[in-house]
Amino acid sequence: MAFASYNSKSGFSVGSRTVLRLDRPLTVSSMKPVAPSPLPFASAATRTKSASSLQRRSSVGSLKTGKDDSGGQSFPGRVRVAVRLRPRNAEEQIADADFADCVELLPELKRLKLRKNNWDCETYQFDEVLTETASQKRVYEVVAKPVVESVLEGYNGTVMAYGQTGTGKTFTLGRIGEEDCADRGIMVRAMEDILADISPEHDTVTVSYLQLYMESVQDLLAPERDNIPIVEDPKTGDVSLPGATLVELKDQQNFVQLLQTGENNRIASNTKMNTESSRSHALLLVHVKRSAKSKQEKDLVIPQENGNGVQLSKGHRAPTIRKSKLLIVDLAGSERVDKSGSEGHQLEEAKAINLSLTALGKCINALAESSPHVPTRDSKLTRLLRDSFGGTARTSLIITIGPSPRHRAETASTILFGQRAMKVENMLKLKEEFDYKSLCRRLEADLDRLIAENERQSQAVLESEEEMERRLEEARIIVVEAESRLSAALETLAEERRKHQQENKETLQKVEVERAEMERFEQKLKKNVQDLQDQKEKQTFAEKEKHQKALVELEEKYNQELSNVKQILETERAHREKLENELKELLKKAEETTKEESLRTERAKEDELQKLKQQLEKEHLLREQAECELKKIEQQHKKTNGIIQDNEDSSILRQKVEQELQEKEKLEEEVRALKQQLLQLHIEAEESKRTLEKASSTRSSVCSDSHISINRPSNMRDTINGQRATIAKLFEQVGLHKILSLLQSEDVDVRVHAVKVVANLAAEEGNQEKIVEAGGLGSLLMLLQSSEDETIRRVAAGAIANLAMNETNQELIMAQGGIGLLARTADDAEDPQTLRMVAGAIANLCGNEKLQIKLREEGGIRALLGMVRSRHPDVLAQVARGIANFAKCESRGSGQGNRIGRSLLIDDGALPWIVANANNEASPIRRHIELALCHLAQHEVNAKDLVAGGALWELIRISRECSREDIRTLAQRTLNASPTFQAELKRLHVVY
Numbered sequence: 001m002a003f004a005s006y007n008s009k010s011g012f013s014v015g016s017r018t019v020l021r022l023d024r025p026l027t028v029s030s031m032k033p034v035a036p037s038p039l040p041f042a043s044a045a046t047r048t049k050s051a052s053s054l055q056r057r058s059s060v061g062s063l064k065t066g067k068d069d070s071g072g073q074s075f076p077g078r079v080r081v082a083v084r085l086r087p088r089n090a091e092e093q094i095a096d097a098d099f100a101d102c103v104e105l106l107p108e109l110k111r112l113k114l115r116k117n118n119w120d121c122e123t124y125q126f127d128e129v130l131t132e133t134a135s136q137k138r139v140y141e142v143v144a145k146p147v148v149e150s151v152l153e154g155y156n157g158t159v160m161a162y163g164q165t166g167t168g169k170t171f172t173l174g175r176i177g178e179e180d181c182a183d184r185g186i187m188v189r190a191m192e193d194i195l196a197d198i199s200p201e202h203d204t205v206t207v208s209y210l211q212l213y214m215e216s217v218q219d220l221l222a223p224e225r226d227n228i229p230i231v232e233d234p235k236t237g238d239v240s241l242p243g244a245t246l247v248e249l250k251d252q253q254n255f256v257q258l259l260q261t262g263e264n265n266r267i268a269s270n271t272k273m274n275t276e277s278s279r280s281h282a283l284l285l286v287h288v289k290r291s292a293k294s295k296q297e298k299d300l301v302i303p304q305e306n307g308n309g310v311q312l313s314k315g316h317r318a319p320t321i322r323k324s325k326l327l328i329v330d331l332a333g334s335e336r337v338d339k340s341g342s343e344g345h346q347l348e349e350a351k352a353i354n355l356s357l358t359a360l361g362k363c364i365n366a367l368a369e370s371s372p373h374v375p376t377r378d379s380k381l382t383r384l385l386r387d388s389f390g391g392t393a394r395t396s397l398i399i400t401i402g403p404s405p406r407h408r409a410e411t412a413s414t415i416l417f418g419q420r421a422m423k424v425e426n427m428l429k430l431k432e433e434f435d436y437k438s439l440c441r442r443l444e445a446d447l448d449r450l451i452a453e454n455e456r457q458s459q460a461v462l463e464s465e466e467e468m469e470r471r472l473e474e475a476r477i478i479v480v481e482a483e484s485r486l487s488a489a490l491e492t493l494a495e496e497r498r499k500h501q502q503e504n505k506e507t508l509q510k511v512e513v514e515r516a517e518m519e520r521f522e523q524k525l526k527k528n529v530q531d532l533q534d535q536k537e538k539q540t541f542a543e544k545e546k547h548q549k550a551l552v553e554l555e556e557k558y559n560q561e562l563s564n565v566k567q568i569l570e571t572e573r574a575h576r577e578k579l580e581n582e583l584k585e586l587l588k589k590a591e592e593t594t595k596e597e598s599l600r601t602e603r604a605k606e607d608e609l610q611k612l613k614q615q616l617e618k619e620h621l622l623r624e625q626a627e628c629e630l631k632k633i634e635q636q637h638k639k640t641n642g643i644i645q646d647n648e649d650s651s652i653l654r655q656k657v658e659q660e661l662q663e664k665e666k667l668e669e670e671v672r673a674l675k676q677q678l679l680q681l682h683i684e685a686e687e688s689k690r691t692l693e694k695a696s697s698t699r700s701s702v703c704s705d706s707h708i709s710i711n712r713p714s715n716m717r718d719t720i721n722g723q724r725a726t727i728a729k730l731f732e733q734v735g736l737h738k739i740l741s742l743l744q745s746e747d748v749d750v751r752v753h754a755v756k757v758v759a760n761l762a763a764e765e766g767n768q769e770k771i772v773e774a775g776g777l778g779s780l781l782m783l784l785q786s787s788e789d790e791t792i793r794r795v796a797a798g799a800i801a802n803l804a805m806n807e808t809n810q811e812l813i814m815a816q817g818g819i820g821l822l823a824r825t826a827d828d829a830e831d832p833q834t835l836r837m838v839a840g841a842i843a844n845l846c847g848n849e850k851l852q853i854k855l856r857e858e859g860g861i862r863a864l865l866g867m868v869r870s871r872h873p874d875v876l877a878q879v880a881r882g883i884a885n886f887a888k889c890e891s892r893g894s895g896q897g898n899r900i901g902r903s904l905l906i907d908d909g910a911l912p913w914i915v916a917n918a919n920n921e922a923s924p925i926r927r928h929i930e931l932a933l934c935h936l937a938q939h940e941v942n943a944k945d946l947v948a949g950g951a952l953w954e955l956i957r958i959s960r961e962c963s964r965e966d967i968r969t970l971a972q973r974t975l976n977a978s979p980t981f982q983a984e985l986k987r988l989h990v991v992y
């Protein structure tokens with residue numbers, strides 16, 4: 001191995017104790033915990049043994065088991081020895097080709113066999129046995145890594161290579177591995193681990209690299225520094241080289257540069273045994289200084305003069321630092337001078353090397369044998385390694401051997417050296433001390449801070465005192481003012497108190513007087529109450545009796561009424577059954593007899609009419625004759641009055657005239673009686689109607705769909721039928737013309753009763769034509785227009801409604817301006833019954849397809865919708881019926897192609913009301929509206945409006961819930977047929 005001289009270009013300053021700082025930053029890594037790890041090769045037995053042996057070695061310094069003087073803990077640890085076999089080199093491969101290796105390695109048993117001859121060998125046990133194929137990495141990990149870890153934990157450590165020249169010591173320790181990183185030796189790998197573990201902020205790593213050549217210590221980083229003295233601490237036994245250069249490391253690259261510099265400066269020669277034989281012992285010293293973390297800091301005790309210590313607060317605990325040292329020693333190779341053929345200077349070198357190695361061997365022998373004297377002073381090498389063998393460092397020795405049987409003796413010597421070294425016990429000691437400097441710095445900083453704080457606080461106290469003074473003065477003023485206000489307030493209070501006392505006194509007197517009065521009043525009241533109670537008791541008894549009597553009467557009356565009703569019901573039921581039977585029979589016969597019956601009826605009617613006509617004509621004739629005769633007599637009377645005054649004939653004639661006059665008076669009397677009878681009949685009819693309505697209040701009248709009459713109970717119907725029979729009789733007796741003429745009577749009552757008679761007659765389908773023919777419709781419309789009486793207008797509207805059931809009459813009503821009159825009445829009337837009649841009349845007209853446009857033009861639909869303001873269910877039902885009729889006709893017209901375009905109902909704004917009432921709780925309203933909606937929906941032209949108006953949901957509901965199957969089916973069909981409805985349903989994701 002060739003060593004170049006020191007290269008001044010490296011840039012390192014060289015001088016006594018110079019610490020070289022490098023520009024490159026350190027690789028940052030956190031500091032490991034400092035608790036010492038157990039030693040891997042020191043068994044419990046060994047520890048006990050070594051402890052006792054080391055206690056005997058006082059010469060080694062302060063070493064002992066347990067706690068040392070500084071309080072630090074000590075741990076025993078045997079020197080660990082590994083053996084490494086170099087592979088055969090080129091020369092050996094040729095020269096020893098026919099020979100087996102002198103050693104056989106059993107790595108798994110950690111044993112080595114050294115051949116004595118072909119049949120005999122000796123076996124040695126080592127801590128590690130590394131074959132010729134062992135990698136550099138593995139060698140580092142088993143030999144040096146545990147030592148490096150101990151160094152990082154605060155213990156000194158030594159790794160040393162010993163062996164014959166050319167067996168691979170430098171290869172094992174000093175290879176830089178520039179060409180192949182796998183070749184990196186222990187020095188490079190150890191520094192990598194150290195730099196990776198330390199913290200660049202708190203820890204420092206410094207390096208010295210030296211060689212011991214010819215018993216002189218020389219600085220390999222500054223070769224001019226020669227003969228560096230070895231200093232030993234007499235107290236601790238620690239060895240130091242204060243003259244050596246210390247370089248603070250920042251990174252690995254810088255270390256490699258240092259190593260190369262040192263290598264260049266190391267002395268090497270080309271010997272017979274090794275072309276690059278190291279002629280010096282190389283020592284790499286790595287100093288690691290680590291600060292303990294704050295939580296591991298110990299309390300600092302400041303010594304006092306009296307011997308006691310003052311412990312500082314926890315914030316001022318002394319930080320600790322750990323200073324440890326790693327020593328890597330590449331010994332020069334031992335050689336047999338006779339074999340190496342060294343001479344001259346090389347011989348001198350060899351002698352020096354051998355001497356130092358011999359001295360080392362002696363020391364190790366002494367230590368191995370626990371000799372009381374260890375001759376460490378025999379050589380500088382042993383002085384330098386004093387701490388590594390039998391000292392406080394953790395030591396790992398690697399012995400290198402070659403395989404050649406030609407060097408068996410040297411190999412055996414090396415093996416024996418290793419075996420002895422294995423017996424050497426060290427006592428590891430934690431190198432920890434307080435970092436007073438940094439504590440001092442911290443304390444000074446704290447002190448400065450406290451002084452500044454104190455100054456600030458003093459100033460603040462001063463200012464707050466002044467402020468206090470000021471506030472005290474202000475408070476004094478406030479107190480004085482408050483005191484004066486208080487005294488004034490107290491005076492006022494006393495005055496008020498006096499006043500209140502006086503008032504209280506007066507009030508008390510008044511109360512006394514009032515109380516006396518109250519007592520008097522109470523007594524009086526009691527008396528009155530007593531009187532009243534007595535009176536009440538008497539009255540109650542009388543009333544009770546009266547009530548009981550009335551109750552009995554009422555009960556009897558009720559029972560009577562009940563039995564009447566029951567009877568009526570029974571009769572009704574029997575009558576109904578009879579009617580049903582009759583109806584059935586009639587239905588059976590109906591088909592056969594319809595034609596004959598109708599012919600017969602018509603003939604009978606015609607006969608009857610004929611008879612009536614004849615009778616009327618007869619009467620008319622008689623009257624005309626009587627009138628003619630009367631005229632003649634009068635004429636004759638006038639003629640003969642003057643001529644034959646005293647004639648007997650004149651008296652006869654006079655008698656005749658008188659008779660005629662009497663007859664006339666009689667006839668007039670008869671007419672009056674008939675009128676009276678008519679009035680009487682209606683009064684009776686009204687009374688009986690009221691009575692019956694009361695009796696069957698639960699069976700209230702409901703307007704029938706198209707016929708504006710009351711759906712009355714059977715008894716009532718009977719009465720009405722009786723009435724009608726009477727009226728029919730009257731009708732026959734008096735004649736329709738006479739009844740209609742009474743509609744124009746000046747007497748309101750007569751008009752009322754006449755219109756009621758006409759309305760009753762109009763309720764019979766058979767009379768309707770006659771009424772219209774006789775001009776009844778015109779009279780009724782006139783009444784509707786001109787009458788101010790509500791009853792007349794209501795009954796007239798009802799009669800018109802009944803007449804409007806007939807198609808011909810509907811046209812007549814329209815032709816005579818009836819819809820306008822009905823609309824006006826609808827606008828003016830407030831009585832629900834009048835509105836019901838008017839709505840019923842319009843509803844009937846709505847059912848005529850031919851009249852639709854005219855009806856709408858003359859405000860029929862508007863009037864119909866206007867009547868919903870009434871909210872009366874009967875009115876609403878008629879409005880709904882009218883809308884349904886109208887929609888049905890429109891639908892029919894559209895279907896037949898008679899009409900196009902949107903519904904007039906929608907045009908007139910009926911849709912919102914239709915949608916709102918489509919699900920009305922009253923079934924008549926609901927049923928009509930449902931039907932109307934279905935009719936409107938049948939035509940696509942209305943669909944968009946229906947969707948926009950929310951009618952789609954009602955149609956869906958109708959299609960699902962409507963009680964009438966035909967309407968339900970209609971709604972379903974309509975929904976399925978309409979593209980607009982289908983599109984909307986799809987848009988809303990409604991599955992229908």
Ligand SMILES: Nc1ncnc2c1ncn2[C@@H]1O[C@H](COP(=O)(O)OP(=O)(O)OP(=O)(O)O)[C@@H](O)[C@H]1O
Nearest residue numbers: 086087165166167168169170171274277278332333
């Ligand atoms: N384990 C090994 N594998 C391969 N080659 C090796 C090994 N050990 C040593 N060598 C080679 O052997 C030669 C001698 O090695 P080295 O110089 O390290 O020996 P040395 O013990 O240091 O000798 P000296 O004491 O004379 O300095 C070198 O060429 C080296 O490369």
